[in-house]
Amino acid sequence: xxxxxxxxxxxxxxxxxxxxxxxxxxxxxxxxxxxxxxxxxxxxxxxxxxxxxxxxxxxxxxxxxxxxxxxxxxxxxxxxxxxxxxxxxxxxxxxxxxxxxxxxxxxxxxxxxxxxxxxxxxxxxxxxxxxxxxxxxxxxxxxxxxxxxxxxxxxxxxxxxxxxxxxxxxxxxxxxxxxxxxxxxxxxxxxxxxxxxxxxxxxxxxxxxxxxxxxxxxxxxxxxxxxxxxxxxxxxxxxxxxxxxxxxxxxxxxxxxxxxxxxxxxxxxxxxxx
Amino acid sequence: xxxxxxxxxxxxxxxxxxxxxxxxxxxxxxxxxxxxxxxxxxxxxxxxxxxxxxxxxxxxxxxxxxxxxxxxxxxxxxxxxxxxxxxxxxxxxxxxxxxxxxxxxxxxx
Numbered sequence: 001x002x003x004x005x006x007x008x009x010x011x012x013x014x015x016x017x018x019x020x021x022x023x024x025x026x027x028x029x030x031x032x033x034x035x036x037x038x039x040x041x042x043x044x045x046x047x048x049x050x051x052x053x054x055x056x057x058x059x060x061x062x063x064x065x066x067x068x069x070x071x072x073x074x075x076x077x078x079x080x081x082x083x084x085x086x087x088x089x090x091x092x093x094x095x096x097x098x099x100x101x102x103x104x105x106x107x108x109x110x111x112x113x114x115x116x117x118x119x120x121x122x123x124x125x126x127x128x129x130x131x132x133x134x135x136x137x138x139x140x141x142x143x144x145x146x147x148x149x150x151x152x153x154x155x156x157x158x159x160x161x162x163x164x165x166x167x168x169x170x171x172x173x174x175x176x177x178x179x180x181x182x183x184x185x186x187x188x189x190x191x192x193x194x195x196x197x198x199x200x201x202x203x204x205x206x207x208x209x210x211x212x213x214x215x216x217x218x219x220x221x222x223x224x225x226x227x228x229x230x231x232x233x234x235x236x237x238x239x240x241x242x243x244x245x246x247x248x249x250x251x252x253x254x255x256x257x258x259x260x261x262x263x264x265x266x267x268x269x270x271x272x273x274x
Numbered sequence: 275x276x277x278x279x280x281x282x283x284x285x286x287x288x289x290x291x292x293x294x295x296x297x298x299x300x301x302x303x304x305x306x307x308x309x310x311x312x313x314x315x316x317x318x319x320x321x322x323x324x325x326x327x328x329x330x331x332x333x334x335x336x337x338x339x340x341x342x343x344x345x346x347x348x349x350x351x352x353x354x355x356x357x358x359x360x361x362x363x364x365x366x367x368x369x370x371x372x373x374x375x376x377x378x379x380x381x382x383x
Contacts, residue, residue, distance in 0.1 A: 003373070003374070007370065007371065007373075054333065054346055054348045055348035055351045058345075058346070058347070058348065058351065058353050059351075062354075063353065063354030064354070066345060066346060066353070067345075129346070130335060130346065130370075133333040133335075133346060133348075133371075134333070134335075134371050136332070136333065137332035137333050137334075137349070137371055138332075140331055140332045140349070141331075141332050199342055202342075202356075203342070203343055203345075203355070203356055204356070205356055208321070211359065213361075222339075223339040224339055238342075239339070240339075240340070240342075242342075
């Protein structure tokens, strides 16, 4: 039972950290709870579909289907996160000033919420499909199913509790810093997801360049340790990155920065007096 | 400028294409939540294609941080895992859903 608990907890944790960051990034935006819940439910539905079609996905593209699918899911999440940060760069100051004007906040707030709801949904889909498959395996094998199922459910509960802890921790940040902290968290999250995406592409046989391992810090912080896994999700830490992963990671941060600069300094659409 | 763009596009397209013939094909079988062979020797510094056959009826996740691989295998199915080029050494892997019994090592030499 403990084994099932740990396995499920780890997967839920990875999605949960992302949900926690999104919740913190949308603090104060009306109806964001609704959007996040939609994202989670959508993710669970998606995860079940992916689990059901796992075999077919895997066999597609000469056996690279699963890698391509994972890479695509991650890439879409990266784009959504970039969109969110660019959007916040453009409108963040207005929103902070207009928070009291509920009407404006609702319509302004709804747009990046779609992007973040998608990010949440995709995170739940990715990790959830593994949980669904794992739990299905328990059902199918029948032996001591009940105790393993209880372990799995406890794992979900523990993961959810941890998500709330993350959110609570982020809430402790004073309001005036919350914008920049969550912007950074989202940027690092996106960079980490992008590096993961390119690794999946590599595993699928694509972009087979820059494959040398740049450093090995497994003696300091191993990928397998709890802190290692936390940092893996939060900032994309990996103890043995390839050169390609590093390039993509830094490239994503750079792209994020450039996009935010462009967004911030776009002239706002003005009412044109004819 | 146009030549540069064309060359970049071609280079991108080429690097995007899946790698051609792999060095060699190795097979790993999962049965009763155990991998056979539990130790698999592959040549170092070469790309290797590993076919993992899941003979169990339940799904498993082939997971290795050292090999940077994470692959779900549905019950009674097989999957292709591409690894390498690996420097000489030992690279452990596990079946994440049954870590206590499903484990093994890829030895590159």
